[in-house]
Amino acid sequence: DTAVSQTPKYLVTQMGNDKSIKCEQNLGHDTMYWYKQDSKKFLKIMFSYNNKELIINETVPNRFSPKSPDKAHLNLHINSLELGDSAVYFCASSQDDRLAATDTQYFGPGTRLTVL
Amino acid sequence: AQSVTQLGSHVSVSEGALVLLRCNYSSSVPPYLFWYVQYPNQGLQLLLKYTSAATLVKGINGFEAEFKKSETSFHLTKPSAHMSDAAEYFCAVSDALSGGYQKVTFGTGTKLQVIP
Numbered sequence: 001d002t003a004v005s006q007t008p009k010y011l012v013t014q015m016g017n018d019k020s021i022k023c024e025q026n027l028g029h030d031t032m033y034w035y036k037q038d039s040k041k042f043l044k045i046m047f048s049y050n051n052k053e054l055i056i057n058e059t060v061p062n063r064f065s066p067k068s069p070d071k072a073h074l075n076l077h078i079n080s081l082e083l084g085d086s087a088v089y090f091c092a093s094s095q096d097d098r099l100a101a102t103d104t105q106y107f108g109p110g111t112r113l114t115v116l
Numbered sequence: 117a118q119s120v121t122q123l124g125s126h127v128s129v130s131e132g133a134l135v136l137l138r139c140n141y142s143s144s145v146p147p148y149l150f151w152y153v154q155y156p157n158q159g160l161q162l163l164l165k166y167t168s169a170a171t172l173v174k175g176i177n178g179f180e181a182e183f184k185k186s187e188t189s190f191h192l193t194k195p196s197a198h199m200s201d202a203a204e205y206f207c208a209v210s211d212a213l214s215g216g217y218q219k220v221t222f223g224t225g226t227k228l229q230v231i232p
Binding site: 004031040041042043044045048050055056090092094100101102103104105106107108109110 | 148150154157158159160161162165167204206210211212213215216217218219220221222224225227
């Protein structure tokens with residue numbers, strides 16, 4: 001029944017490691033997003049994909065690489081993890097309505113990444 | 117670029133009292149505005165959105181917001197706070213990107229505490 005799911009929910013790892021976070025949506029939406037929420041709850045867009053095509057790519061270190069194998073999945077791979085990567089990462093999806101700027105975004109439960 | 121400013125990072129109200137969370141926007145074009153709520157350890161969910169139809173927008177859980185162009189505001193209100201309203205609230209503005217895609221910029225959030 002879960003609309004947008006993410007795995008894992010918690011991720012604790014050492015600096016320098018490579019890790020992936022997976023996201024899946026069963027809403028039939030065309031667009032998916034990755035957001036980063038820092039310790040002060042500030043939420044910032046990182047990437048968005050529409051039907052496997054990259055749409056938004058904010059100023060994010062190229063250690064972060066999104067991959068969309070199909071329109072229901074958007075995974076986030078992070079190389080050479082740094083202390084500053086510690087945050088909660090949210091996946092979201094939206095359906096392209098007649099006017100996309102009015103779309104509602106549906107968020108996953110988040111993945112709390114801690115880099116030691 | 118469009119932006120929103122939330123006044124007050126923390127707001128405390130007594131149970132049964134009026135809830136007022138403030139949001140001002142900056143936009144050169146008519147904006148599309150949203151309020152999202154984040155309960156502890158969860159993802160965000162939509163409370164309501166303004167899409168240039170009615171200026172008074174009603175959302176879930178008894179919340180409503182009024183779009184005031186003259187004041188560039190979109191404040192969120194609820195007549196009577198419940199304990200279950202304790203959460204983080206985010207105001208957001210949506211840009212329409214070329215190609216008809218959406219980019220949402222979130223405010224810094226307001227944490228609502230409800231005192232019994």
